[in-house]
Amino acid sequence: MIQLILKRLLTYIPVLLVVIVITFLMIHSAPGGPFDAERVASPEIIEKLNEAYNLDKPLYTQIYNYLSNAIQGDFGPSFKYPGRSVSELIMSGLPTTIELAIYSILFAIFLGIISGLVASLNPGKLLDIIPMSISLLGICIPSIILGPILVLIFGIWYEVLPVYGWGDNPGDKILPTITLGTAYAAIFARLTRGGMLEILGQDFIRTARAKGISEMRIVLVHALRGGILPVISFLGPAIAGLLAGSFVVETIFQINGVGRFYVQAAFNRDYTMILGTSILFTFMTLSFVLISDILATFLNPTLRDSGGLE
Amino acid sequence: MRILFIALIFLLSCSGEDDTGSKVDIFSQQGILLLGNGTEPSGIDPHIVTGVPEHKILLALLEGLVVFNPKNNGVLPGVASDWSISKDGLIYTFTFNPEAKWTNGEIVKPEHFVYSWERILSPELGAQYADMLYVIKNAESFHKGQIKDFNKVGVSALENKLIVTLENPTPYFLNILTHYSTWPVHPETVEKYGGMTNRTNQWTRVNNFIGNGPFKLASWEINKSLKVSRNELYWGNAFNKINGIEFLPIDNELTQDRLFRSGGLHLANTVPTEKIKRYREERSKELVEHNYFGTYYYRINTRKYPLNNVKFRKALSLSIDRDLIVKSILKGNQKVSYSFTPPDEKSYNPRTELEFNPSRAKLLLKESGYESNSPPLEVLYNTSEGHQKIAQAIQEMWKKHLGLNVVLTNVDWKVYLSRETQGDFDISRAGWIGDYPDPFTFLDMMVTERGNNKTGWSNTAFDELLKKAASKISTEQRYELYEEAEKILIDELPVIPLYTYTRTYLLSERVKNWQKNILDTNPYQFLSLE
Numbered sequence: 001m002i003q004l005i006l007k008r009l010l011t012y013i014p015v016l017l018v019v020i021v022i023t024f025l026m027i028h029s030a031p032g033g034p035f036d037a038e039r040v041a042s043p044e045i046i047e048k049l050n051e052a053y054n055l056d057k058p059l060y061t062q063i064y065n066y067l068s069n070a071i072q073g074d075f076g077p078s079f080k081y082p083g084r085s086v087s088e089l090i091m092s093g094l095p096t097t098i099e100l101a102i103y104s105i106l107f108a109i110f111l112g113i114i115s116g117l118v119a120s121l122n123p124g125k126l127l128d129i130i131p132m133s134i135s136l137l138g139i140c141i142p143s144i145i146l147g148p149i150l151v152l153i154f155g156i157w158y159e160v161l162p163v164y165g166w167g168d169n170p171g172d173k174i175l176p177t178i179t180l181g182t183a184y185a186a187i188f189a190r191l192t193r194g195g196m197l198e199i200l201g202q203d204f205i206r207t208a209r210a211k212g213i214s215e216m217r218i219v220l221v222h223a224l225r226g227g228i229l230p231v232i233s234f235l236g237p238a239i240a241g242l243l244a245g246s247f248v249v250e251t252i253f254q255i256n257g258v259g260r261f262y263v264q265a266a267f268n269r270d271y272t273m274i275l276g277t278s279i280l281f282t283f284m285t286l287s288f289v290l291i292s293d294i295l296a297t298f299l300n301p302t303l304r305d306s307g308g309l310e
Numbered sequence: 311m312r313i314l315f316i317a318l319i320f321l322l323s324c325s326g327e328d329d330t331g332s333k334v335d336i337f338s339q340q341g342i343l344l345l346g347n348g349t350e351p352s353g354i355d356p357h358i359v360t361g362v363p364e365h366k367i368l369l370a371l372l373e374g375l376v377v378f379n380p381k382n383n384g385v386l387p388g389v390a391s392d393w394s395i396s397k398d399g400l401i402y403t404f405t406f407n408p409e410a411k412w413t414n415g416e417i418v419k420p421e422h423f424v425y426s427w428e429r430i431l432s433p434e435l436g437a438q439y440a441d442m443l444y445v446i447k448n449a450e451s452f453h454k455g456q457i458k459d460f461n462k463v464g465v466s467a468l469e470n471k472l473i474v475t476l477e478n479p480t481p482y483f484l485n486i487l488t489h490y491s492t493w494p495v496h497p498e499t500v501e502k503y504g505g506m507t508n509r510t511n512q513w514t515r516v517n518n519f520i521g522n523g524p525f526k527l528a529s530w531e532i533n534k535s536l537k538v539s540r541n542e543l544y545w546g547n548a549f550n551k552i553n554g555i556e557f558l559p560i561d562n563e564l565t566q567d568r569l570f571r572s573g574g575l576h577l578a579n580t581v582p583t584e585k586i587k588r589y590r591e592e593r594s595k596e597l598v599e600h601n602y603f604g605t606y607y608y609r610i611n612t613r614k615y616p617l618n619n620v621k622f623r624k625a626l627s628l629s630i631d632r633d634l635i636v637k638s639i640l641k642g643n644q645k646v647s648y649s650f651t652p653p654d655e656k657s658y659n660p661r662t663e664l665e666f667n668p669s670r671a672k673l674l675l676k677e678s679g680y681e682s683n684s685p686p687l688e689v690l691y692n693t694s695e696g697h698q699k700i701a702q703a704i705q706e707m708w709k710k711h712l713g714l715n716v717v718l719t720n721v722d723w724k725v726y727l728s729r730e731t732q733g734d735f736d737i738s739r740a741g742w743i744g745d746y747p748d749p750f751t752f753l754d755m756m757v758t759e760r761g762n763n764k765t766g767w768s769n770t771a772f773d774e775l776l777k778k779a780a781s782k783i784s785t786e787q788r789y790e791l792y793e794e795a796e797k798i799l800i801d802e803l804p805v806i807p808l809y810t811y812t813r814t815y816l817l818s819e820r821v822k823n824w825q826k827n828i829l830d831t832n833p834y835q836f837l838s839l840e
């Protein structure tokens with residue numbers, strides 16, 4: 001297993017390299033530069049600025065320099081925030097983004113699995129149709145729409161929850177968590193329902209019932225373990241998606257996470273910040289996919305025996 | 311599963327203090343201002359930053375030779391307790407206040423200003439606001455690398471005096487000094503944390519920052535808040551009634567509005583346009599609206615056919631119903647523009663006109679020789695609902711009154727700037743906010759080959775008038791010359807002014823002594839909280 005993990009980790013190197021090079025070329029080909037401003041600087045000043053940030057060098061030299069420094073953990077200075085390094089800015093927002101993603105995934109798992117379970121135990125009945133219809137709605141409504149709707153209801157009409165910040169006021173984590181987690185809760189609900197229906201129809205469940213084991217025990221102990229396997233497999237991409245998609249929620253609720261840098265950097269043509277955040281999100285996506293594969297392997301004997309990660 | 315649920319609820323409700331009243335109420339009692347400050351500041355180095363949010367913060371942390379007087383747009387003593395001007399208007403001698411100190415207790419010396427001005431004028435620093443100091447003798451030559459010896463620049467320290475020699479009599483020089491680019495930095499600190507011209511200098515970090523303003527830097531959490539607290543060593547501390555300020559970087563105006571309404575801010579620096587009417591009706595005491603020293607205009611690329619024809623440009627201007635734009639689209643008390651420089655009844659008030667006259671417009675279009683089968687004109691603007699509405703209205707007016715086909719191009723901010731700078735546009739929307747209260751800050755932009763001209767327009771008479779004005783000591787004489795220049799501009803129309811900006815924001819009634827002024831600047835030491 002360790003060998004397989006190491007093998008998988010090795011494949012990350014070319015993936016990251018490709019991401020860096022493509023991102024690098026894309027941002028340099030985009031019109032507009034980091035020093036374009038409403039108040040136009042003289043050509044002499046632009047020249048000095050380009051020199052200061054090594055933008056006067058040929059592209060291949062710039063890529064080479066960037067990669068050499070990035071290997072040593074130096075992602076360069078931010079163009080937008082002089083005096084601050086990209087690593088420092090990312091680290092200032094990463095804990096909040098991770099916290100937001102964790103709460104959202106916990107919320108999504110909790111709500112998704114419960115709804116999926118209830119639906120799978122009542123196939124074709126109202127208790128199946130209602131949660132599944134709501135989950136379809138949850139998948140369809142993007143967070144950019146859901147966030148302001150929740151703010152309007154709970155923040156403006158009923159004034160029961162704060163609409164700004166993260167960890168500054170009681171309850172200010174609730175709306176961002178729900179906004180970010182809802183779509184994944186909906187997906188988890190459908191995955192759980194599907195997984196459970198498949199397991200509940202298998203022979204070992206029928207045997208358990210024949211033995212007179214209580215339905216509650218059958219569902220929670222015997223069926224759930226296999227029933228939530230699709231959820232576990234999807235957990236990695238889900239967390240990666242949550243992290244990468246957090247910028248919308250961070251913007252709506254003005255949360256000081258790293259997602260906002262991701263978007264602002266593109267608008268500001270903050271080249272080093274675009275690269276730094278792209279590398280971060282690529283790395284995290286790959287890592288969470290790996291973790292979820294490992295988890296799925298442990299939970300599924302078939303996968304475990306065959307090496308799983310293959 | 312139950313444990314998971316309980317844990318989730320616990321984690322979600324975990325937070326700091328237990329808030330029982332409005333935050334504004336509690337903070338007002340503590341003398342702390344809560345300000346919505348737009349975007350996250352890119353920094354707080356006065357010689358590097360360029361934006362409004364940065365200015366609002368620097369106003370608390372640093373102080374120049376003089377301080378902006380929010381009541382009359384003039385100046386008050388700052389680090390300089392007194393100053394004298396030579397008869398020819400060329401030499402300014404500033405006497406330093408012996409009580410003016412840095413936050414580390416050191417006295418602010420004239421040498422610190424010499425160092426600071428050398429820093430911003432050093433080409434290696436790449437300061438984008440260095441041209442603010444071009445009025446000083448040889449400053450431009452030094453900045454452009456034509457002279458290397460800073461001793462030749464017209465600034466020197468003599469005991470407790472700073473002597474500044476100007477290129478021309480510049481009666482608005484004191485106003486320029488209220489701009490943060492002229493404010494001092496603490497030389498030893500700058501040297502210690504990176505050196506004079508190092509853009510990645512670390513001197514602005516919370517633990518390193520040494521300032522001389524009414525407040526000192528207390529904390530800075532990126533994208534969350536920047537806090538300043540009272541500077542006990544500030545020379546005017548006895549008169550300062552504010553204990554601290556919390557600057558909140560909220561770039562989403564709806565979020566800011568909600569936060570203001572829920573008592574989380576003393577000041578929301580913008581108001582969503584669609585809510586202005588409601589605020590006027592329901593919370594008029596909190597809604598502040600006043601003139602702003604800025605013009606919204608359309609920039610014309612005069613290098614291109616048919617825009618190189620002045621009659622065609624006039625036809626464009628004459629077919630714009632500015633009243634309709636202001637009343638039906640903007641609805642924010644903006645004023646229709648009749649000049650490029652925003653007029654001020656008490657000082658510079660040019661008698662230029664920009665009428666709406668479709669029949670004359672048609673006539674001029676015909677006279678211009680415009681061929682109706684020419685390719686459509688493009689109006690370029692950066693992505694914004696407001697710009698789009700105005701562009702659509704003007705597109706409709708030009709179609710209706712002149713039969714012109716106009717396409718609207720909406721691009722992101724950096725693409726827009728890049729295309730404008732390269733001259734890759736026909737007509738582009740533009741806006742300009744004056745840096746100091748003098749018409750020069752507008753008119754100078756249109757001088758031949760100025761970086762911000764961008765229109766390709768050049769007029770020798772206009773350039774000469776501005777040069778001539780620079781040599782005048784008398785403000786009246788200067789304004790007369792400016793008005794002549796303004797007339798040339800409005801007659802030639804390389805820019806089509808549309809309206810004068812209005813500042814619209816929300817201010818808690820607990821904030822006292824707030825002054826509505828055209829630069830929208832209120833030094834915090836003059837405010838109080840109830």
